[in-house]
Amino acid sequence: MGRIRRLMSEAREFRAPPLAIICCLCARSLPKSEQEAHHLIPRSKGGTETVLLHRNCHKKIHASLSETELAREYNSVERLLMHPEISTFVRWLENKPHHFYEKSRKTNRLKSL
Numbered sequence: 730m731g732r733i734r735r736l737m738s739e740a741r742e743f744r745a746p747p748l749a750i751i752c753c754l755c756a757r758s759l760p761k762s763e764q765e766a767h768h769l770i771p772r773s774k775g776g777t778e779t780v781l782l783h784r785n786c787h788k789k790i791h792a793s794l795s796e797t798e799l800a801r802e803y804n805s806v807e808r809l810l811m812h813p814e815i816s817t818f819v820r821w822l823e824n825k826p827h828h829f830y831e832k833s834r835k836t837n838r839l840k841s842l
């Protein structure tokens with residue numbers, strides 16, 4: 730009985746999500762160092778709702794869309810994923826190894842030395 734209860738609590742701990750933050754765009758795990766908040770409607774247009782994304786994913790959104798387009802047409806994650814450039818980017822990321830972001834971070838650090 731005691732053993733079963735211990736196993737159950739271990740299972741619960743295992744499921745507890747310390748790393749459960751997922752990028753809203755590419756659905757990959759999102760380390761704290763990569764997190765950026767994206768306003769679904771740009772702040773300049775009065776938006777307040779944000780989603781967490783990788784820095785790279787966030788950059789891609791703003792490289793592909795103007796603030797007016799974001800506010801008018803791409804003001805949800807579903808709509809962003811319908812944008813041809815962004816969906817191509819997300820599909821390209823899917824083929825990258827899981828430590829892609831960590832690798833690219835290390836490269837940048839080494840470059841700056």
Ligand SMILES: [Zn+2]
Nearest residue numbers: 752755783786
């Ligand atoms: Zn992402």
Ligand SMILES: [Zn+2]
Nearest residue numbers: 766767768787
């Ligand atoms: Zn943004």
